[in-house]
Amino acid sequence: MKRIDLAWFFPIYVILLAGSFWTIAQPSLVLAQNADDEIPRGAALFDNWWAALSKQPPKGDMPLWSRQSTNTRSGPDTWRCVTCHGWDYQGKDGAYRAGSNYTGFPGIYQAGQSKKPEEIIRQLDGSRDPSHDFSPYLSKADLNALAKFITTGLIDDNKFIDLTTLKTLNGNSENGQKLYEEQCASCHGMDGAGLKFRFEGMDATLGTLANQDPWRFLHKSRFGTPGTEMVIGYNLGWTPQDGRDVLKYAQSLPASQKASPPAPVMPERPATSPQQPGGPATSFFTSLLTALSVMAAGLGFNILVAAALVGIILLLVWVIRSRK
Ligand code: HEC
Ligand code: HEC
Numbered sequence: 001m002k003r004i005d006l007a008w009f010f011p012i013y014v015i016l017l018a019g020s021f022w023t024i025a026q027p028s029l030v031l032a033q034n035a036d037d038e039i040p041r042g043a044a045l046f047d048n049w050w051a052a053l054s055k056q057p058p059k060g061d062m063p064l065w066s067r068q069s070t071n072t073r074s075g076p077d078t079w080r081c082v083t084c085h086g087w088d089y090q091g092k093d094g095a096y097r098a099g100s101n102y103t104g105f106p107g108i109y110q111a112g113q114s115k116k117p118e119e120i121i122r123q124l125d126g127s128r129d130p131s132h133d134f135s136p137y138l139s140k141a142d143l144n145a146l147a148k149f150i151t152t153g154l155i156d157d158n159k160f161i162d163l164t165t166l167k168t169l170n171g172n173s174e175n176g177q178k179l180y181e182e183q184c185a186s187c188h189g190m191d192g193a194g195l196k197f198r199f200e201g202m203d204a205t206l207g208t209l210a211n212q213d214p215w216r217f218l219h220k221s222r223f224g225t226p227g228t229e230m231v232i233g234y235n236l237g238w239t240p241q242d243g244r245d246v247l248k249y250a251q252s253l254p255a256s257q258k259a260s261p262p263a264p265v266m267p268e269r270p271a272t273s274p275q276q277p278g279g280p281a282t283s284f285f286t287s288l289l290t291a292l293s294v295m296a297a298g299l300g301f302n303i304l305v306a307a308a309l310v311g312i313i314l315l316l317v318w319v320i321r322s323r324k
Contacts, residue, residue: 040234042149043223045142046081051227055137063131068103081108081146087215089154095215100200112154117147155222160244161214168214171248172241179238179246183231184221192253207253217250218243 044052057076065078077083084105088094091107111120121143126133135143160169181190184206188194192206199209199216210217221243224232233243 038145038148039153040223040232041142042145042147043153043219043234044226045138045146046085046149047219047223048080048082048226049134049138049142050076050079053138053142054227058137064105064129068105071101071103082219087213087219088156088158090156090158094158095213108150109154109156112150112152115151117144117151120147120150155218155240157215157218157240157244166211166214168244168248168251170244172245173249173252175242176245176247176249179242180249183233183236184246187230192250205254206250207255210247210250210253211255214247214251217247221246 041052049055050057057079061074062078062084064084065074071083073083083101084103085091085108086094086096086101089107089109089112090096092102092104093107094109096102111123122128123132124138124143124146125135138146160171161167162169185194188206192210196203196205197209198204199213202208204212206217220230222233222238222240224230233246238246
């Protein structure tokens with residue numbers, strides 16, 4: 001009779017085991033964020049599409065450039081979306097409302113909030129304005145990625161930045177420092193001066209950039225620098241707030257480079273550090289998806305371990321009983 005009781009347990013055990021394998025093997029469940037690859041891709045194209053695609057920039061100025069006369073840049077830069085629309089995506093209504101970057105060209109933030117991706121694509125392929133035609137250079141997939149980024153990936157950070165001092169409001173510097181040291185210091189140095197890049201015609205450190213153009217800093221830390229191996233916060237699962245925390249910390253780094261300090265010692269990251277599977281958490285829905293997929297993965301694993309344990313115990317009991 002005892003045998004019969006036990007015999008019931010085995011099918012249940014097998015079902016549990018199979019179920020947990022199924023959960024783990026479901027890439028669509030665990031890697032739900034891969035459907036969002038278009039956002040970082042679109043963001044990189046927005047920053048610098050020819051660098052992102054390893055192409056040569058077109059010759060001369062972008063045709064629309066001649067519609068303005070305040071901004072004296074010329075050549076390749078005039079073909080970058082960001083040159084006309086701004087790192088805060090607000091064009092003439094945002095950070096580019098004055099200064100050497102001013103063009104008078106509109107932002108894309110409002111369009112991104114109110115228009116459908118197809119309408120954005122009609123803007124990008126010249127259907128609405130033949131001078132605003134990127135279809136000779138960008139594939140259909142690229143235009144889709146841009147439209148996806150513009151309609152779902154734009155973040156208005158102005159609520160989190162003091163528009164007079166450009167300091168981060170409500171940031172958590174400790175979290176920022178931790179993330180910075182884990183993900184950024186290996187290339188940029190503990191003091192942000194390990195890599196010098198060009199900003200407004202000068203060699204800049206991260207401290208300089210964070211204080212002078214926080215929007216550019218935020219876009220870059222979320223989406224990387226096209227054409228380099230820089231990490232992409234979005235793909236690390238950073239939330240918008242994580243990005244602002246890192247900005248806050250970076251604003252405390254030295255703003256001008258002095259004699260380089262000794263090479264930074266990188267704190268080793270534990271090999272098992274739980275990389276959250278992605279969730280950009282740019283919206284409630286994506287963060288929910290991420291949370292669910294993480295839970296599903298965790299749950300699947302727990303069930304697997306529990307099922308294995310139960311299996312071993314049952315097997316032991318069975319062996320002992322059958323000996324009697
Ligand atoms: C040389 C400057 C310039 C560049 C580069 C540029 N744009 Fe524009 N963009 C404009 C101007 C000017 C307008 C509005 C007038 C028009 O439609 O031509 C505009 C309009 C838009 C609009 C519509 C905004 C609305 O309110 O409907 C979107 C979206 C847009 N651009 C996205 C992009 C993207 C994406 C890129 C890069 C692939 C890009 N732009 C590159 C100048 C530029
Ligand atoms: C694998 C190396 C690497 C890592 C890790 C890295 N970066 Fe970078 N970063 C680069 C390179 C290369 C550049 C481009 C320098 C240039 O333009 O010459 C760059 C440029 C930047 C820029 C300025 C780009 C510009 O022109 O405005 C910012 C801001 C930045 N990184 C922030 C970060 C942050 C924040 C992190 C951590 C999340 C990070 N980086 C991690 C390699 C890295």
